[in-house]
Amino acid sequence: MTSDGVSEQxxxxxxVPGALWSPAGAAGGxxxxxxxxxxxxxxxxxxxxxxxxxxxxxxxxxxxxxxxxGFGDRPKSEQDQRFLAEIAELRAAGEPVGARIASYxxxxxxxxxxxxxxxxxxxxxxxxxxPTGYWGVSLGTLIGVPLAAAEPRISAAVFGLAPHGPLAEAxxxxxxPVEFLLQWDDELVPRxxxxxxxxxxxxxxxxxxxxxxxxxxxxxFELDSSVRFLARHLTG
Amino acid sequence: MTSDGVSEQxxxxxxVPGALWSPAGAAGGxxxxxxxxxxxxxxxxxxxxxxxxxxxxxxxxxxxxxxxxGFGDRPKSEQDQRFLAEIAELRAAGEPVGARIASYxxxxxxxxxxxxxxxxxxxxxxxxxxPTGYWGVSLGTLIGVPLAAAEPRISAAVFGLAPHGPLAEAxxxxxxPVEFLLQWDDELVPRxxxxxxxxxxxxxxxxxxxxxxxxxxxxxFELDSSVRFLARHLTG
Numbered sequence: 001m002t003s004d005g006v007s008e009q010x011x012x013x014x015x016v017p018g019a020l021w022s023p024a025g026a027a028g029g030x031x032x033x034x035x036x037x038x039x040x041x042x043x044x045x046x047x048x049x050x051x052x053x054x055x056x057x058x059x060x061x062x063x064x065x066x067x068x069x070g071f072g073d074r075p076k077s078e079q080d081q082r083f084l085a086e087i088a089e090l091r092a093a094g095e096p097v098g099a100r101i102a103s104y105x106x107x108x109x110x111x112x113x114x115x116x117x118x119x120x121x122x123x124x125x126x127x128x129x130x131p132t133g134y135w136g137v138s139l140g141t142l143i144g145v146p147l148a149a150a151e152p153r154i155s156a157a158v159f160g161l162a163p164h165g166p167l168a169e170a171x172x173x174x175x176x177p178v179e180f181l182l183q184w185d186d187e188l189v190p191r192x193x194x195x196x197x198x199x200x201x202x203x204x205x206x207x208x209x210x211x212x213x214x215x216x217x218x219x220x221f222e223l224d225s226s227v228r229f230l231a232r233h234l235t236g
Numbered sequence: 237m238t239s240d241g242v243s244e245q246x247x248x249x250x251x252v253p254g255a256l257w258s259p260a261g262a263a264g265g266x267x268x269x270x271x272x273x274x275x276x277x278x279x280x281x282x283x284x285x286x287x288x289x290x291x292x293x294x295x296x297x298x299x300x301x302x303x304x305x306g307f308g309d310r311p312k313s314e315q316d317q318r319f320l321a322e323i324a325e326l327r328a329a330g331e332p333v334g335a336r337i338a339s340y341x342x343x344x345x346x347x348x349x350x351x352x353x354x355x356x357x358x359x360x361x362x363x364x365x366x367p368t369g370y371w372g373v374s375l376g377t378l379i380g381v382p383l384a385a386a387e388p389r390i391s392a393a394v395f396g397l398a399p400h401g402p403l404a405e406a407x408x409x410x411x412x413p414v415e416f417l418l419q420w421d422d423e424l425v426p427r428x429x430x431x432x433x434x435x436x437x438x439x440x441x442x443x444x445x446x447x448x449x450x451x452x453x454x455x456x457f458e459l460d461s462s463v464r465f466l467a468r469h470l471t472g
Contacts (some may be wrong), residue, residue, distance in 0.1 A: 184435070184444075195431070198446070199420070207455075208420075210434070210444035219443070221468070227459070232457070 006056045014116045017073045018066035019043050020123070021052040028062070028127020030143030031234040034116060034154070035065040036136025036144045042072025042149055051135060054223065058232050059217035062128060066119055067111050068143060069111045079108075091125065099163065105142040112143045113150055120153055131234040135226060137181055138188075138215070139160040145197075149173040156233035158226045161186065161215055163193035171200035179204050179229040181208040181218055189215065238438045241375060242292045249358050252351045253309045254302035255279050256359070257288040264298070264363020267470040270352060270390070271301040272380045274336065290459065295467050298364060302355055304379060305347045310381025315344075334424030335399065342379040342402035345402025348379045349386055356389055367470040371462060373397040373417055374424075374451070381433075385409040392469035397422065397451060399429035400436055407436035414439050415465040417454055418446040425451065 001008045007024045010017070022030070024186040027230025033055050035048050043065035052063035067073055070080040083104050090097045097235065120132070132159040136144040141162035148154045149170040157174075177202050198208045207229075211219050243260045248254070258266070269291050271284050279301040288299035303309055306316040319340050326333045356368070364420045370393040372380040377398040384390045385406040393410075396417025398409065414437050418430040434444045443465075447455050 143450075151242060206445035206447065207457075208418075208444065210446070212440065212442060221443075226461075 001199055004053075004057070004136075005093055006053050008052075011122075013066075013115075013118055014073045015074075016066050016118070017043065018064060018119060020062060020064045021049075021056050022062040023056055024059055026060075026122075029130060030128075031061045031131045031133065031230075032123060033058070033063045033133040033135055033226055033234070034086065034119075034229055035063055036134065036140030036147075037065060037068065038137065039105075039139040041070075041139075043067045044072075051223065051226075054227050055230070058227055059235070061230070061234070064119060064123060064128075066115055067203075068139065069108070069115070096188075098186075098190075099165065101161050101188070102142055103166045105139055106146065109143045109146045113147045116147050117151060120151070131155055133157060133230045135230065135233050137218070143168070145174065146170040148176060156230060158229060160209075161189055161194070161196075161218075162197060163189045164196035165193065167197055168200060172202055174201045175203050177205040177229075178207070178235050179226060180206060181207045181222060182208060183217060184210055184212045187214045240289075240293070242289050247358075249302075249351075249354055250471060251310075252302050252354070253279065254300060254355060255288075256298060256300045256362075257285075258298040259292055259296055262296075264359075265366060266364075267295070267297045267367045267466075268359060268368040269297055269299045269349070269371055269466055269470070270355075271299055272370065272383075273301060273304060273307065274373065275341075275375040276307075277339065277375075279303045280308075287462075290463055294348045294463055295471070297470070298356045300364075301354060302351055304375065305344070305351070316391065319397075323353050329392060330422070333421075334426075335401065337406030337424070338378055338399050339402045341375055342382065343377045345373070345382045349383045352379075353387060356387070357435060367391055368391060369466045369470050371466065373454070378460050381410065383407040384412060392466060393423075394465060395433075396445075397425055397430070397454075398433060399425045400432035401429065403433055404436060407433055408438055410437045411439050412467050413441040413465075414443070415462060416442060416444045419451055419453060421445055444453045 002024045005024050009020045055061040055063045070076045132153045134154050136146050137160040141159040145167045148157050155180050156177045158179045180198045237259045241260050243258050245256045280304050291297040291299045306312045368389045370380050373396040377395040381403045384393050392413045394415045416434045
């Protein structure tokens, strides 16, 4: 499907559904950004598609997204269902859920990492990647940090909205440039835990952008900033 | 003096030396940014002049700077000299000096605020201001925060590299958009004190940019970001 100069191509790799956005009529040989969706979202959530289109139209990059295990068109395991029931109970009791979500998603990130790596392998066959970036906050960071720690093809990343605790070991192995988003009044990630994750990256080139508001309130101007950050590190 | 399309005009107001940068051949009627210099610097320090020229060439704005009391071409009082001797002794003894510098400069900010307000009055007679911004970190923030709290003509500000303590009362009265710079390894401003100052601004629209490195190591890309921030808030 092509609209406004952006081609959107669906794919399925070993049962993992994904999508690739690129300039209409163009082939590989251009920077690629992997877009990690947030919790409750999927490979074509509206925020994610907006980011993909900006990368194509502003920078001439390509962008790819896949459904994470248990999200979008992928089935929820019995373990996922038990976990969701547990979260619903915690919420009903007015208990905080952020730390539990983070530890659960990081503990099972191995499958998501393998899926992303298979996606990268397949896209290499289509002329991608050249320089590869990653962009994902919240769930996209719970999976993205261990992915970037494991995957040398990723050379710059936008992360954020996630705590240090379960990511401590992976974060300490991150040396690529990072732009990190933090919400000052995040109801899921205590401020000190988000700041500690930023502090833990071993990257010499890392930058923290913090804004007032809750978990979902990242201001629109940060999209512009993330595009510029990826342009700066994946071109020239 | 005019170079590369930028006019630089010196002035003196009641013994306060200053400079105004504007597009060559242009008159007032454009946004104005007040540039507060850092400690040990003056109205034409190289970093400050670079910022002034960017505002003129990128945005068509005007920019103004004045020497703060005791800096540049303005005499040091006996009190200033005693203070500098005290700081030299603290440094020689390996003691931290940031908190002492901050409390001293904020305590005597009244004169600097009066000087900035007289400058604004005079520039109004030259067709300025329309929308007015402020840009100053370190000493530029120790003076700029109480200035912006007192001066309704200032409608957006870039601050940073300063602690909460002596600025607490003024910061709580700031409601304009603020972009705030923090150095993660600042040897003069403990991290928690810088974060607390960001937290204290009453502005709904405020954004924190933190980067690794010491007090003087603000990365060059933050200059680009500050220009964009001021463009966003001072133009239509």
